[in-house]
Amino acid sequence: MAKIAMKTPLVEMDGDEMTRVLWKMIKDELILPYVDLKSEYYDLGLVHRNETADQVTKDSAEATKKYGVAVKCATITPNAARVKEYDLKEMYKSPNGTIRAILDGTVFRAPIIVKGIEPYVKNWVKPITIARHAYGDVYKASEMKIPGPGKAELVFTDENGNETRELIHDFKEAGVLQGMHNLEGSIENFARSCFNFALDKKQDLWFATKDTISKKYDHTFKDIFQDIYDNEYKAKFEEAGITYFYTLIDDAVARVVRSEGGFIWACKNYDGDVMSDMLATAFGSLSMMTSVLVSPSGNYEYEAAHGTVQRHYYKYLKGEETSTNPIATIFAWSGALQKRGELDGLESLTDFGKKLEQACIDTVEGGEMTKDLALITTLENPKTLNTEEFIAAIKRTLDGLMA
Ligand code: NAP
Ligand code: MG
Numbered sequence: 001m002a003k004i005a006m007k008t009p010l011v012e013m014d015g016d017e018m019t020r021v022l023w024k025m026i027k028d029e030l031i032l033p034y035v036d037l038k039s040e041y042y043d044l045g046l047v048h049r050n051e052t053a054d055q056v057t058k059d060s061a062e063a064t065k066k067y068g069v070a071v072k073c074a075t076i077t078p079n080a081a082r083v084k085e086y087d088l089k090e091m092y093k094s095p096n097g098t099i100r101a102i103l104d105g106t107v108f109r110a111p112i113i114v115k116g117i118e119p120y121v122k123n124w125v126k127p128i129t130i131a132r133h134a135y136g137d138v139y140k141a142s143e144m145k146i147p148g149p150g151k152a153e154l155v156f157t158d159e160n161g162n163e164t165r166e167l168i169h170d171f172k173e174a175g176v177l178q179g180m181h182n183l184e185g186s187i188e189n190f191a192r193s194c195f196n197f198a199l200d201k202k203q204d205l206w207f208a209t210k211d212t213i214s215k216k217y218d219h220t221f222k223d224i225f226q227d228i229y230d231n232e233y234k235a236k237f238e239e240a241g242i243t244y245f246y247t248l249i250d251d252a253v254a255r256v257v258r259s260e261g262g263f264i265w266a267c268k269n270y271d272g273d274v275m276s277d278m279l280a281t282a283f284g285s286l287s288m289m290t291s292v293l294v295s296p297s298g299n300y301e302y303e304a305a306h307g308t309v310q311r312h313y314y315k316y317l318k319g320e321e322t323s324t325n326p327i328a329t330i331f332a333w334s335g336a337l338q339k340r341g342e343l344d345g346l347e348s349l350t351d352f353g354k355k356l357e358q359a360c361i362d363t364v365e366g367g368e369m370t371k372d373l374a375l376i377t378t379l380e381n382p383k384t385l386n387t388e389e390f391i392a393a394i395k396r397t398l399d400g401l402m403a
Contacts, residue, residue, distance in 0.1 A: 006340065014045055018310070106189075119284060121257060222246060
């Protein structure tokens, strides 16, 4: 069988530990036999990040700007223990943070739905994708402990030295204080990433804030989304048959729980942090969550939502058997290949990406899975496979679909 051709290279970002092991297996077994892979390879494994003083991470993000589509393996974010373990020159920043800062994107997380891994909320039959604004608010706040009576004010001093003041509270006793901010440009980028992604997925977009209480701060988010929607996206949404829907965050939470899923939920930074953990758990498994970073100018970086699965890696190093779920990492590849196919007009590449996803789903629904899924499945007598066996099982299913 002739291999599927590519035009533009994918930016390939290799990573660490067990996911680095999976990365090679996935490429060797599920990609290279079928696709004449063109990729520009960047090794974001911690050893090479250290050798390049993290330049490789920046280079990989710049390459993503150049080519438009990247696929990323999970990477270690170093802490003190990792600095020692890898004898690092410094405690490098999170690669995802560095890449996001260069691409200025929004992260969209969605669960992979299979029969037999049932969400706790029974009516969720379609995935719910969370889009989290990744700038500002409580994550870049200044805080104070107030020891006793006194007056707290917000003071803004403009470039000419003019002050605007707003009383926060006239303290009669000890308390706490917090000041936070956001930027119109960042909110606009967030809004455009969300509208573009909704058009891409042909799914409705929901957005919610606490604008009734926060009449300037949250209301600005609401207004910016509405303005951009009305001026730039309304016609495109109508043509695609999808809707943009704004509601109060309290109302959104109630509607999400009653819904059947199948939409994108844009969240402010804190809401997105909390709600994405809630959704990941409610949908069943962290190992079945996908993640894609979409920049406002339309660059895409696909990855799994989970980390490097360190505990499994140490077992692997000792020569012990592992049963690590590769599905979210496979979906990173399939997502990137489909996007590349779509941008380059290569239908067979897009089609291959879809079949690769179907092969994962069919294999699990056929009763063959890794241990993490076997522990929670509602299927009777699931067959628990080790890492290698499960990838081989997916390959058998894929060969059937390709025939
Ligand atoms: P993790 O790698 O997500 O794993 C946490 C636990 O979740 C695992 O020990 C395992 O549970 C389960 N799990 C996660 N993915 C799985 C899979 N594919 N198959 C089976 N089980 C899976 O989180 P971590 O151990 O806290 O972090 C390890 C490293 O990953 C850290 O250095 C962190 O910096 C990095 N990290 C990277 C990213 C990223 O690159 N996007 C994201 C998060 C964390 P059991 O052990 O119970 O089997
Ligand atoms: Mg969180």
